[in-house]
Amino acid sequence: MEKRYACKVDTPATAAILYLVIALVAFGAAGCSSLLPKQETIVEGPWQSFEEAQQTFDKIIPYQTTVQELQQLKLDPGSNANVIILNYSDILRRFVPNTAIDGFELEKGVHDCILANAACKGYELEYKSITRKRYGNFWADFMNFRRKTNIVGWRFNGVILIKDNMVVYKLTSGQPVIREFEESNNPLGPFQGTGESLLRNSF
Numbered sequence: 001m002e003k004r005y006a007c008k009v010d011t012p013a014t015a016a017i018l019y020l021v022i023a024l025v026a027f028g029a030a031g032c033s034s035l036l037p038k039q040e041t042i043v044e045g046p047w048q049s050f051e052e053a054q055q056t057f058d059k060i061i062p063y064q065t066t067v068q069e070l071q072q073l074k075l076d077p078g079s080n081a082n083v084i085i086l087n088y089s090d091i092l093r094r095f096v097p098n099t100a101i102d103g104f105e106l107e108k109g110v111h112d113c114i115l116a117n118a119a120c121k122g123y124e125l126e127y128k129s130i131t132r133k134r135y136g137n138f139w140a141d142f143m144n145f146r147r148k149t150n151i152v153g154w155r156f157n158g159v160i161l162i163k164d165n166m167v168v169y170k171l172t173s174g175q176p177v178i179r180e181f182e183e184s185n186n187p188l189g190p191f192q193g194t195g196e197s198l199l200r201n202s203f
Contacts, residue, residue: 109169
């Protein structure tokens with residue numbers, strides 16, 4: 001008599017593990033590298049690059065550009081959700097951190113704005129677009145033996161000081177090109193740090 005043997009799944013947990021293994025094998029055959037995680041950090045704004053943001057700020061001319069013209073450039077809180085309003089105290093902390101600094105040593109626009117007291121305010125803008133994408137061997141990454149990350153993007157910062165609805169000062173900074181690489185190696189793979197966790201839980 002011929003005997004036939006069938007694979008029997010005893011518990012839902014065993015079934016879940018079996019399905020996971022099958023899925024991983026299928027995905028691996030389709031191309032493992034495409035399964036590695038990708039993360040994007042984007043601050044919403046009217047610009048797609050550092051250069052575009054800088055070109056917009058270049059249109060600002062201190063003692064000529066008005067608040068109304070800032071609205072047309074999308075550089076005010078009413079037209080741009082990510083513009084931070086700086087009050088008089090914020091401006092003092094930023095530009096005069098040391099009370100020993102003589103006000104006349106400040107740039108003219110900053111000095112005039114601070115002397116205006118309540119009539120002085122500012123706008124601060126910070127935009128960034130950063131993509132973090134892991135690459136390399138899928139199984140080494142999945143099992144936490146080795147993880148490699150490629151980081152690319154840009155970051156832009158801008159500050160505008162306003163006195164009596166007129167721009168009196170502007171300042172830009174940032175990083176036009178971000179290109180970094182991260183790599184972490186864990187010889188124990190998924191068991192890395194398990195001993196430390198057991199010790200913490202034992203107390």
